[in-house]
Each structure stands twice: as structure tokens, then as C-alpha cells.
Amino acid sequence: MTVESNQLHDALHVPRGKDGRAPDPLRVGGWMPMREYREDEAVDFVIVGTGAGGGTLACKLAEAGFSVIGMDAGAWWRPLEEFASDETHQDKLFWTDERICDGDNPLKLGSNNSGKSVGGSTVHFAMVSLRFRPEWFKCRTLLGYGADWPLDWREMWRYYGEVEQALKIAGPVTYPWGPKRPRYPYRAHEINAAGWVLAQACEAMGIAWTETPLATISAPRGRAHPCVYRGFCVTGCATNAKQSALVTWIPRAVTAGAEIRDLAMVGRIEVNDAGLATGVHYQREGQWRFQRARNVVVAGYAIETPRLLLNSATDRYPDGLANSSGLVGRNLMAQTNQGVYGVFDDEIRWYKGPPSLTLTEHWNYTDTGKDFFGGYAFMAQGPLPQAWVSTQAGNRGLWGEALLREMQQYNHQAGFKIVGETLPQERNRVTLADEKDQYGLPVARVTYSLCDNDKALVKHSIDFMSRGLDAIGARDIWAEEDDTCHLNGTARMGDDPATSVVNADCRSWDIRNLWICDGSVFPTVGGVNPSLTIQAIACRTGDRIRQLAALGEL
Amino acid sequence: MPDRYPGYDVLSKRNTASWNDASRQVIDARLAIVDSPEFFDERKWRTLRAICDRIVPQPAGRAVVPIAAMVDRKLADDHRDGYRDARLPPQREAWRRGLAALEAAAQARAGVAFHRLMTVAQDALLRDMQCGRLDGPEWDDMPADLFFRERVAHDILAAYYSHPVSWNEIGFGGPASPRGYVRMYFNRRDPWEAAEAKAGHEAAARDANENM
Ligand SMILES: Cc1cc2nc3c(=O)[nH]c(=O)nc-3n(C[C@H](O)[C@H](O)[C@H](O)COP(=O)(O)OP(=O)(O)OC[C@H]3O[C@@H](n4cnc5c(N)ncnc54)[C@H](O)[C@@H]3O)c2cc1C
Ligand code: SF4
Numbered sequence: 001m002t003v004e005s006n007q008l009h010d011a012l013h014v015p016r017g018k019d020g021r022a023p024d025p026l027r028v029g030g031w032m033p034m035r036e037y038r039e040d041e042a043v044d045f046v047i048v049g050t051g052a053g054g055g056t057l058a059c060k061l062a063e064a065g066f067s068v069i070g071m072d073a074g075a076w077w078r079p080l081e082e083f084a085s086d087e088t089h090q091d092k093l094f095w096t097d098e099r100i101c102d103g104d105n106p107l108k109l110g111s112n113n114s115g116k117s118v119g120g121s122t123v124h125f126a127m128v129s130l131r132f133r134p135e136w137f138k139c140r141t142l143l144g145y146g147a148d149w150p151l152d153w154r155e156m157w158r159y160y161g162e163v164e165q166a167l168k169i170a171g172p173v174t175y176p177w178g179p180k181r182p183r184y185p186y187r188a189h190e191i192n193a194a195g196w197v198l199a200q201a202c203e204a205m206g207i208a209w210t211e212t213p214l215a216t217i218s219a220p221r222g223r224a225h226p227c228v229y230r231g232f233c234v235t236g237c238a239t240n241a242k243q244s245a246l247v248t249w250i251p252r253a254v255t256a257g258a259e260i261r262d263l264a265m266v267g268r269i270e271v272n273d274a275g276l277a278t279g280v281h282y283q284r285e286g287q288w289r290f291q292r293a294r295n296v297v298v299a300g301y302a303i304e305t306p307r308l309l310l311n312s313a314t315d316r317y318p319d320g321l322a323n324s325s326g327l328v329g330r331n332l333m334a335q336t337n338q339g340v341y342g343v344f345d346d347e348i349r350w351y352k353g354p355p356s357l358t359l360t361e362h363w364n365y366t367d368t369g370k371d372f373f374g375g376y377a378f379m380a381q382g383p384l385p386q387a388w389v390s391t392q393a394g395n396r397g398l399w400g401e402a403l404l405r406e407m408q409q410y411n412h413q414a415g416f417k418i419v420g421e422t423l424p425q426e427r428n429r430v431t432l433a434d435e436k437d438q439y440g441l442p443v444a445r446v447t448y449s450l451c452d453n454d455k456a457l458v459k460h461s462i463d464f465m466s467r468g469l470d471a472i473g474a475r476d477i478w479a480e481e482d483d484t485c486h487l488n489g490t491a492r493m494g495d496d497p498a499t500s501v502v503n504a505d506c507r508s509w510d511i512r513n514l515w516i517c518d519g520s521v522f523p524t525v526g527g528v529n530p531s532l533t534i535q536a537i538a539c540r541t542g543d544r545i546r547q548l549a550a551l552g553e554l
Numbered sequence: 555m556p557d558r559y560p561g562y563d564v565l566s567k568r569n570t571a572s573w574n575d576a577s578r579q580v581i582d583a584r585l586a587i588v589d590s591p592e593f594f595d596e597r598k599w600r601t602l603r604a605i606c607d608r609i610v611p612q613p614a615g616r617a618v619v620p621i622a623a624m625v626d627r628k629l630a631d632d633h634r635d636g637y638r639d640a641r642l643p644p645q646r647e648a649w650r651r652g653l654a655a656l657e658a659a660a661q662a663r664a665g666v667a668f669h670r671l672m673t674v675a676q677d678a679l680l681r682d683m684q685c686g687r688l689d690g691p692e693w694d695d696m697p698a699d700l701f702f703r704e705r706v707a708h709d710i711l712a713a714y715y716s717h718p719v720s721w722n723e724i725g726f727g728g729p730a731s732p733r734g735y736v737r738m739y740f741n742r743r744d745p746w747e748a749a750e751a752k753a754g755h756e757a758a759a760r761d762a763n764e765n766m
Contacts, residue, residue: 007579008576008580081574082576084576084579084580084729085574085729086577086580086716088580088712091633094636097634097636098637100637101638101639102640106640107637111635111636192738193739193740193741228732230730230733231735238731239731239732346740347740347743347750349727349743352727352738353738384726385726389714390712393703393708394708399608399610399680399684399707400608400609400610400611400677403610404610404611404723405555407720408558408723410724411725411726445640
């Protein structure tokens with residue numbers, strides 16, 4: 001970089017998980033001992049990606065006594081000393097390698113949804129930690145759309161509880177929707193003005209709202225002190241209040257004997273003549289290397305996971321690995337993320353605190369009064385200046401004096417955004433482009449188009465949220481009509497090898513020692529942020545692998 | 555435009571608990587960006603500067619934010635966003651092509667370089683670009699409206715709103731770590747936040763901002 005200090009970018013160039021030690025993110029300059037495995041000796045599991053799915057599974061498997069290596073293409077950060085309060089600089093957390101987007105609604109990736117570091121996208125996520133509505137696990141049977149999951153909601157309810165405890169989720173005393181759930185481990189955070197605006201709008205519209213269950217601590221935990229409401233969450237938390245995989249699952253995994261290799265980009269999974277995975281080819285410190293493994297888990301996020309499976313094609317598997325169904329890369333679902341905004345006489349100052357301190361799941365749990373399948377939550381917002389100007393310019397086409405005037409209302413703005421369900425469609429997919437990346441690997445082409453149902457949901461949400469803002473006296477209300485957020489799908493789980501890529505245990509149908517454990521396995525997405533569900537599935541997969549091993553079925 | 559936060563300077567917090575070392579290093583480096591090109595040639599640099607002046611007309615009597623240089627550095631480093639609309643070439647090529655095409659349009663329309671046009675004529679050309687009304691062989695299939703939205707507006711505005719001067723203008727708190735915020739409710743301002751000028755009380759706001 002010519003313009004910014006190199007020192008703060010060190011982690012992007014020099015691997016840290018090496019020589020028997022790993023960074024301890026909770027201590028300035030700290031290290032912790034880390035076990036190391038040889039490349040020529042097969043470990044029980046190599047996990048590609050250390051985010052919500054991979055980081056959690058690495059911890060569970062290491063704690064179950066398996067030998068585990070987690071590899072991540074990204075850096076191993078030390079938030080306390082390396083995270084600046086700065087949107088531009090913190091770009092270093094995102095997957096900014098080229099990806100090509102097309103379709104009717106070309107997606108925006110990078111800072112919008114894709115992380116690249118040890119801890120994955122949880123390092124910069126907004127910490128909203130929600131459970132699925134139980135019916136969604138059988139939405140084809142019970143609600144008439146999408147595809148059923150091969151999982152039982154009661155079992156998932158237990159795993160949600162495990163993750164909420166592991167992350168000390170701060171949430172409300174009682175949650176207004178769905179079956180009873182245990183109390184959240186930590187008390188809810190204080191609500192900021194932007195959050196109160198949502199509460200008032202919901203009350204005016206006669207629907208329930210609640211404090212958002214968040215993965216940032218509201219009381220001290222070990223060496224981490226509580227959230228200080230600095231508001232830079234989506235650019236990385238410099239105080240470690242945020243319970244990302246980087247400060248939770250990963251240190252636990254390392255303590256339990258896992259090895260994590262940072263700056264390790266996996267380019268291909270090797271499969272032998274018997275049709276079994278034997279390890280991964282990965283690039284680290286400028287060299288292609290090979291790690292032997294008895295099992296390979298892919299947990300690279302809904303774009304990189306299919307890309308790696310497709311890039312690993314062989315003569316025997318010309319369409320990529322685990323792809324006999326032809327579904328690898330298909331059914332990509334990007335949740336819709338439309339917003340409405342208005343201006344208030346009051347000072348809101350929405351840059352203070354985590355961005356979404358309140359939310360409503362009313363339209364996730366209400367099936368009447370809808371002309372579409374699926375649901376949406378909507379939540380309070382707190383965009384930082386660059387994010388806000390990109391919303392203003394990108395959606396309203398403002399520039400010049402008109403834009404500067406509008407930006408001056410920054411401290412008086414409030415608004416809501418949805419996390420909206422989109423339907424699985426086979427035409428929405430990840431394929432390989434001709435262009436190559438810096439490792440010489442074909443980059444992903446991401447094709448996305450909303451269907452009529454998706455558009456009807458968006459319209460419903462914009463109408464409803466606008467009326468909510470209007471009811472509490474907001475001025476200059478406008479809608480952001482074009483945005484999407486979290487990505488899932490592309491390697492769905494199911495009961496039938498013909499219509500799914502993995503089974504309920506995240507094990508691929510085609511290759512018995514190849515597993516997929518991240519948001520890719522979602523058959524549907526629901527109207528809530530996905531990371532709690534991804535982590536719950538990873539916890540379940542860890543337990544299942546332990547059981548299968550005990551039965552001799554690994 | 556009225557000064558909504560008179561006397562507020564986010565940099566006055568540089569040596570307080572609101573800024574950690576990392577933030578200081580990053581902002582110092584940004585403030586040190588020299589207003590000359592590393593990536594663009596002289597001609598394209600002049601066009602880019604003229605565009606920046608229209609996308610973000612900066613008020614007189616204030617230090618000028620070197621927006622064009624900030625965009626130039628993004629391209630010099632080829633620091634990408636992580637996605638690209640399939641109809642656009644990679645960012646360096648998009649910028650080179652787009653600037654050349656805008657120059658060609660200025661020449662065709664008025665026979666002079668874009669930066670020599672009156673501001674109204676510049677605005678008209680930019681608006682035509684925004685609406686996709688510019689085309690011709692120089693564009694080589696790159697849609698002008700997409701170039702405007704994904705490169706011109708996106709890169710220029712991201713650069714401006716990464717600069718402390720823009721934060722002063724909108725009353726943003728700027729870096730906040732290790733100290734964050736305490737007063738979360740409506741109309742509650744922490745003493746280390748910008749005070750807004752209310753009609754008739756501008757002096758009080760200035761006083762609060764200058765004694766932060
Ligand atoms: C700004 C933002 C806000 C968000 N807010 C929320 C929120 O509030 N609540 C919520 O639930 N979700 C949120 N999300 C989404 C959430 O972070 C993701 O859905 C979740 O982290 C995905 O988990 P994953 O395991 O699929 O992938 P990730 O967590 O992204 O992890 C994938 C990892 O794999 C690595 N990888 C990929 N390919 C390779 C390869 N070939 N070799 C080596 N490593 C590889 C990547 O570097 C990455 O670190 C947010 C996301 C963003 C970007
Ligand atoms: S608001 Fe809390 S969680 Fe967000 S970055 Fe700040 S301390 Fe971390």
C-alpha cells in the first residue's frame with residue numbers, strides 16, 4: 001500500500017499460525033501455543049475456511065479429540081492493535097479478490113457480505129443472532145414453498161442454545177415470537193435512539209418488537225470488556241466485545257489441539273482412484289503445498305465453497321466434486337436487504353452503538369396479509385458515512401450540492417432494513433469464469449435474478465416500513481430498493497442424493513469423506529440473519545461426526 | 555450550505571481516548587496524500603479532477619480534500635471492491651476508458667476539454683452519463699450509466715467520505731476506540747461529539763465544539 005501504514009497490513013503478508021504458536025487476539029502482542037501437524041501425515045480433518053461454519057466445527061472436532069487443521073485464505077488479525085476505526089482501512093477484512101456478477105440483479109459482494117480472515121465473515125458481521133422459525137425447517141410441507149430441511153427443529157433448538165451460550169448472546173428477557181426459548185446468557189444492550197425509532201414505529205403499527213439478540217457482550221467476559229457502543233462493528237470490533245469466531249471458537253480450537261493455518265488458500269481437493277478425498281492443495285508463502293487428510297471439510301462461504309468444488313474437477317468427476325446431482329453452485333440465495341429512511345427533528349446520531357439494537361420478526365411469524373411466500377425481519381440501522389453515501393448515491397442517484405445537503409441530515413436520519421427471504425432458484429448460481437485470480441485459479445461468476453415472489457416480498461416490506469415511519473412523523477421518507485445481504489445455498493442438504501449435495505450431517509452424498517459445513521448447505525434461508533443457524537449446524541455436525549466415528553461409520 | 559457544526563474538528567480528538575494508535579496511523583497517512591497523480595496521466599488527471607469538483611463541490615474558504623488523488627491511489631494500488639458487474643471491465647480499464655470517452659463527448663459537444671467547460675455544461679454531460687445517454691466507439695460496450703454509478707459516484711464519494719473534513723461537515727464522531735459512546739438516547743450528546751447549531755444558538759455550538 002502506498003497510502004497507509006504497512007505495519008497494520010503485516011498480517012496480510014506474513015503468516016502467523018506457525019512455529020508452534022498462534023496469535024492470542026485477546027492480548028496485545030500475545031501468543032498462545034499451537035500444535036502443528038506434518039503435511040505428509042494424514043490428519044483426521046482438514047477444514048477449508050474458519051468462519052461461522054468452519055471455525056465452529058474446528059473447535060467441536062478438536063474438543064472431541066480429532067486431529068484437525070483449519071486453513072483460511074485470510075489473515076489472523078489482532079483486533080486490539082490492528083483494527084482502526086475506519087471504513088476504508090478495514091477493507092482488509094473483506095474478500096476483495098475479483099468476482100464477476102451478472103443476472104437481472106447483479107450482486108454486490110466485498111464489504112457487503114464476504115469476509116476473508118481467520119474467523120471469516122464473523123469478524124465484521126453485525127452480530128444479529130437469531131433462530132429460525134421452527135416451521136422453516138419443513139417449509140415445503142408446512143408452508144408450501146422452498147424445500148424441506150432434513151433437520152428437526154427441536155434438535156436445532158438445543159444447538160441454538162449451545163451456540164448462544166458459547167457466544168454469551170446478549171438478548172431480551174422474553175422473546176416475543178416462536179416457542180419458548182431459554183433466557184439469553186447476558187442482558188440486552190441499552191437501546192440507542194435509532195433503535196427507539198423502530199420500537200415507536202412498531203407500536204404505532206400495532207406489532208411487537210424486541211431488543212435484538214446480539215453477539216457482543218453486555219458485561220465483562222474473561223479478558224474482554226463489554227461493548228463500548230463505538231458503532232464500527234461491520235468494520236471489525238477493536239475492543240473484542242464482539243463474539244466473533246476469531247475470539248471464541250478459534251482460540252478454543254487451538255487450545256484443544258487444532259492447528260490453524262492463516263494465509264493458506266486452498267486451490268484444489270485431491271481425490272484418489274477409489275473416489276475418496278486424500279487432502280488439499282493449498283498455497284502459502286508463495287508455494288503450492290499438499291496436506292494429507294482422512295476427511296476434507298469445505299466451509300468457504302456460499303461462493304468459495306462451490307468454486308472450490310468446481311475447481312477440483314477430475315476425469316472421474318468432470319463437473320466438480322460432490323456434484324452428481326448437478327446442484328453444486330445452484331440455488332444461491334441472497335437475502336434481500338431493502339430499507340426505508342426518514343428525517344427527524346430529534347438528533348438520532350445513529351453511528352452510536354451496534355447498528356441494529358432493535359428488530360421485529362412480525363412478518364416472519366405472521367402468515368396472513370401476505371401475497372408472497374416466506375418472511376422478513378426488519379431492524380434498526382446505523383450506517384457509517386461511507387456506507388450511507390453509497391446508499392444515497394447508489395439508490396437515489398444524488399451527487400453535487402443535492403447530495404451534500406442530504407448528507408448533512410446524517411445525524412437526524414433513522415430507518416429500517418429488512419433481512420428478507422428469497423426463494424431457491426436453480427438459475428441463481430455460482431460458476432467459473434475465464435478470468436483467473438492471483439493464485440491462478442478461475443474466479444467465480446455469480447449470477448443472480450430476483451423472482452416475482454422475492455419482488456412481492458420486497459414491495460410488502462417497503463410499504464409496511466414506510467407506513468411505520470410515516471406514523472411516527474418522519475419526514476422525507478424514501479426507500480432503498482436495491483440491496484441484498486447474506487448469501488446461502490449452493491450446496492444444499494437434503495434426504496435425497498438426486499436433489500441435494502449433502503445429507504443432514506453435512507456429508508456429501510458422492511464422496512464419503514468430503515463434507516460441507518457452512519451457509520452453503522441451507523435449502524432455504526428464512527427471514528433472519530444466518531450465522532446462528534450456521535454455527536448450530538456446525539455444532540450438530542461435530543456431534544454427529546463423533547457419533548459416527550464411535551460407530552465405525554466414518 | 556450553512557455550517558451545521560461550527561468549529562467542530564474531528565481531528566481535535568486525535569490525542570484523546572477516542573483514537574487508538576491504529577486509527578491515528580491510518581488517518582495521518584490519509585491526510586498526507588499528495589495532490590498529484592501516480593496512476594493517471596496528466597490529461598486524465600485533469601478530467602478526473604474536474605469530475606470530482608462537480609460530484610463533490612467543495613466550499614471555498616476551507617482546505618481542499620484531494621479527492622482525485624485518493625481515487626488515483628485506489629487505482630495505483632489496484633485495490634478492488636471484491637465484485638464487478640460483468641458489463642464493466644476491471645476498475646483501471648473502466649476508469650481509463652470512461653475518462654477518455656467523456657473527453658471525446660466534451661470535444662464533440664463543445665470542441666474543448668471537459669475541464670474547460672462551464673460547470674453547467676459539465677453537469678449536463680455528467681447527467682447524460684448518469685442516464686446512459688452517452689455512447690460511441692470510445693465506450694466500447696461499457697454502459698455509461700453503469701460506469702457513472704459503479705465507478706464515478708462510487709469511487710469519488712467513498713474517497714470523500716473517508717476524509718475527516720467530510721465528517722466535520724456531517725457531524726460524524728469519527729474514530730471511536732477504545733472510547734466509544736455513553737449517551738445513547740434521542741438528543742443526548744456525549745461531550746466528545748459534535749454540537750449542532752440550533753437557530754439562534756450558533757455561538758453555543760461553536761463554543762462547545764471548540765472546547766471539546
Ligand atoms: C457486513 C456484514 C454483516 C453481517 N451481519 C450479520 C449479522 O448481523 N448476523 C448474522 O447472522 N450474519 C451476518 N452476516 C453474515 C455472516 O457473517 C455470514 O453469513 C457467515 O459468517 C457465513 O459463514 P460461513 O461459514 O458460510 O462463511 P464465512 O464466515 O465467510 O467464512 C468463510 C471463510 O473461508 C475462507 N475461505 C474461503 N475459500 C477458501 C479457500 N479456498 N481456501 C482457504 N480459505 C477459504 C474465507 O477466507 C473465510 O474466512 C453479515 C455479513 C457481513 C458481511
Ligand atoms: S459497538 Fe460494540 S461490538 Fe460494535 S465495534 Fe463497538 S465495541 Fe465492538
